[in-house]
Amino acid sequence: xxxxxxxxxxxxxxxxxxxxxxxKKDEATEPNSQPQVAMKFKSxxxxxxxxxxxxxxxxxxxxxxxxxxxxxxITLVEVEFQVQTGDDSVLVDFNLExxxxxxxxxxxxxxxxxxxxxxxxxxxxxEVELELQDEGDEPGxxxxxxxxxxxxxxxxxxxxxxSGETFEVEKEGNVVFAVNQSVxxxxxxxxxxxxxxxxxxxxxxxxxDGNGVIVISETRNSEIFDxxxxxxxxxxxxxxEVD
Numbered sequence: 001x002x003x004x005x006x007x008x009x010x011x012x013x014x015x016x017x018x019x020x021x022x023x024k025k026d027e028a029t030e031p032n033s034q035p036q037v038a039m040k041f042k043s044x045x046x047x048x049x050x051x052x053x054x055x056x057x058x059x060x061x062x063x064x065x066x067x068x069x070x071x072x073x074i075t076l077v078e079v080e081f082q083v084q085t086g087d088d089s090v091l092v093d094f095n096l097e098x099x100x101x102x103x104x105x106x107x108x109x110x111x112x113x114x115x116x117x118x119x120x121x122x123x124x125x126x127e128v129e130l131e132l133q134d135e136g137d138e139p140g141x142x143x144x145x146x147x148x149x150x151x152x153x154x155x156x157x158x159x160x161x162x163s164g165e166t167f168e169v170e171k172e173g174n175v176v177f178a179v180n181q182s183v184x185x186x187x188x189x190x191x192x193x194x195x196x197x198x199x200x201x202x203x204x205x206x207x208x209d210g211n212g213v214i215v216i217s218e219t220r221n222s223e224i225f226d227x228x229x230x231x232x233x234x235x236x237x238x239x240x241e242v243d
Contacts, residue, residue, distance in 0.1 A: 064150055072104040073103060077097065094116040127168065130187065134165075139160040142159070144157070184239075
């Protein structure tokens with residue numbers, strides 16, 4: 001299995017925010033409960049403009065010359081969440097190795113990803129690692145959407161990505177995890193970032209399958225696929241919120 005590890009630059013590739021708010025749980029029923037971490041996935045399903053080859057970016061946003069993905073799935077084979085103190089005295093490493101299917105439209109996972117307990121403390125590094133499935137006949141990511149061209153005609157689009165790629169996102173800087181707090185880690189999938197380098201002329205002249213669908217994969221419309229695959233290196237956002 002080919003495995004490519006990508007460490008996303010903080011300023012270019014992700015938004016990691018920490019908001020520490022006192023959690024007012026009933027300490028009588030849950031005395032000194034250790035912080036719990038849960039993971040949530042969400043996707044950008046809104047239409048986004050597609051620039052022409054003569055534009056650096058789309059000049060305006062309207063109902064034409066847009067691309068949107070509103071359904072599909074992403075299959076992971078490994079999810080890892082790690083926190084570490086500045087002096088390396090505490091290292092918590094939660095690693096789940098099994099097929100996890102994410103519904104692109106809803107963000108729901110099958111199976112559910114359970115919360116992991118973390119000792120209270122001040123941590124200097126938070127890291128999330130996701131590995132896509134690449135075994136078998138089915139791609140690790142399949143998205144369904146539509147491209148609306150200049151004339152207003154809508155064309156169905158199917159994007160397939162099949163690579164055992166590992167996305168590693170980390171945040172450095174002190175984050176306080178206190179007793180009776182919950183931690184929500186939200187991973188965002190944003191096709192508008194992945195397809196930012198694709199031009200509308202490429203989509204207009206893209207080949208269609210027998211059903212008129214623009215299939216973008218390693219073997220179909222590979223010129224577009226290569227651009228999107230490069231865009232995936234700068235796409236995933238992760239937010240870590242402490243409540």
